[in-house]
Amino acid sequence: MNTDPRWITTPLTADLVRGALELERTPHGLLPHRLPARARAQCADPQLAMAETQPSGVRLAFRTAATAVELDTLPTKRVYTGAPPRPDGVYDLLVDGQPAGQATVSGGSVLTVDMATGTTEHRPGEPGTLRFTGLPAREKDVEIWLPHNETTELVALRTDAPVAPLPDRGRRVWLHHGSSISHGSDAASPTGTWPARAAALAGVELINLGLGGSALLDPFTARALRDTPADLISVKIGINLVNADLMRLRAFAPAVHGFLDTIREGHPTTPLLVISPIHCALHEHTPGPTLPDLTALASGRMGFRAAGDPAERASGKLTLAVIREELARIVRERAAEDPRLGYLDGLALYGEDDAAELPLPDGLHPGADAHRRIGERFARLAFTAPGPFADVP
Template sequence: MHTQYDWITTPITPDLLRGALDLERTAHGLLPHRLPAGARAQCTDGQLAMAEAQPSGVRLVLRTRATAVELDTLPTKRVYPGAPPRPDGVYDLLVDGRLAAQAGVTGGNTLTIDMTTGTAEHRPGPTGTLRFTGLPDGVKDVEIWLPHNETTELVALRTDAPVEPAPDRGRRVWLHHGSSISHGSDAASPSTTWPALAASRGGVELINLGLGGSALLDPFTARALRDTPADLISVKIGINLVNTDLMRLRAFGPAVHGFLDTIRDGHPATPLLVVSPILCPIHEDTPGPSAPDLTALSAGRLRFRAVGDPAERASGKLTLNVIRDELARIVAQRAAEDPNLHYLDGRDLYGQADSAGLPLPDDLHPDAATHRRIGERFADLAFAAGGPFTADGPRTGRGA
């Protein structure tokens, strides 16, 4: 299999990876994590464990003359009985910042999740090999973005020329936290999730703590944000609190304050942008929880519906409009003493007019075209002159 090239095997070390907060040594290799071990120890929720171990925004970044690269990985692929089959995760190869190739890895473990019962079954599988050839000759920066939605253990890295860590280009580090939408649900590939697209347009290094189903104002997530060096921080708050029906309005406001207080303990003057939910018609005025639409599922389509009753808002149940009003109020209150705190209404990224032309396919998550629209708009609003992340700001930290 490896006879065409004089392969050089290079150990996969932290200085070759960006976007991960921790690396776990497994029986097969290295498993990137997007939450540190201390945070993972404080919550045994299976959804969180799956989400934080899916390497959204994590990439191998190399400086090399190599024209061929092989990467052995052990993916964990998800299967949802009754729903359309999920495609294999995509690996994006970027050369000097431009997408040059894409590929997938066959084999791997299988995690079968029954959405009607909430049960899951894990079956082990074999390691697979990813190969990119025909790279341009000469010294270049090579990035391999790992699948954003597929847990990926890194087993071995081979090239036909020596590699070294890519040098620091002096770019600012943007640390972002959000829900499955920030994680990249239904994006086409890892470098085309909306945060990755916005980071590329903004000329920054991304650390993506978008955690599918798990943007729940958890204190351990706030501490991870507090302890991660960064020049720019954003937190997108709301949809998971509604679709899990986790808390009421009385708890929400203090929880947001506490979350922001913790971030500010480690980043007292870093530009911090609070982003409210994008438009999601099923939850604008109807509380959660969300649930799979079993009628659609029986027809082989994945859709979600809001199970709550709009009348329950009177008892403090959260909807997206309630959350937006409260976030705007909290940020305005705090900004009086914190000039580096900013607010962005998520409907400026995806709103009613967008929904008419690009409806959410499952009524909850954006598709690939909508990820691109959100990423472009975020970059235009946040990184452009006069935005909270304007390029003339100083570097205040170092990224992971």
């Protein structure tokens, strides 16, 4: 920790953090949560607990004339048994909305995950420090986007000039929920996830509730969406339901209706966009569950396989093709009484041709280039006329 008296230590408070629904005071500092405590109390799933503390879309945002910034954090690194080491999480620096640097924090705690057995082991560690220098010597907006895939406790913020919260710029708030693809799996950095890219192009404030492995139509997630102020809302539904082999077609349609009904309780007229799954050859016509590809792991790479049987569709098992058809029907029927409800086919964001050009590295998640393409297409399809978010003042 830097103790140079020339540095100013600014208390880490909620008015300096954007994109989190709740901040938990820990022995080290502040832990951003993307689901509120009430929601977390209703589900003991360790996958959800890990996903919602990984701060995708969460950033420190402040106004300052500082030319140097230091941030102490305590990251939790993930290690998958038998898989190649994961790189340290990336912090993106934006100055007046433009990319101005990247950094990482080494060390920290370690969560070891054995995908073959489902067991985990947590080894505590110590905080580390990232530093950005050479910033313009003028008043400016500064944002530090936290690693989208690395649980991060905020410990201390130091600068060489005073810091103030960013003023309200009057930008619309876009609230998005989805799976690990929305969370940002395999994106290069936190501003490189497809929702972050789309938000930057559209000039909106992002709250990203993309929850890896956990977009499962949970009622507590619907209530979190219901209770979060927003000008625009989107929900990307489907892939995790197949991954988990969670429900059959009979349960799926009522669950979608209930999820949308709950959101509408708090946002009766807010533009609400339902997005179906992007192309994923594993599960286009083959149900789940999705399991680790142990052959891939043995060769030192991450991979997945579909463990279902296409014949099981007859008994109501879900595939991505079935889900797209059902979501389109549900939205079409509801839209007669809900004109601000829209539907976007995920294949328009990433389809079979895209998969041939930019294949999913592990068979399930888009890589960095595909994230960029999806974000740019979403910005065009949703935020420009005649897109559903284009006409919102």
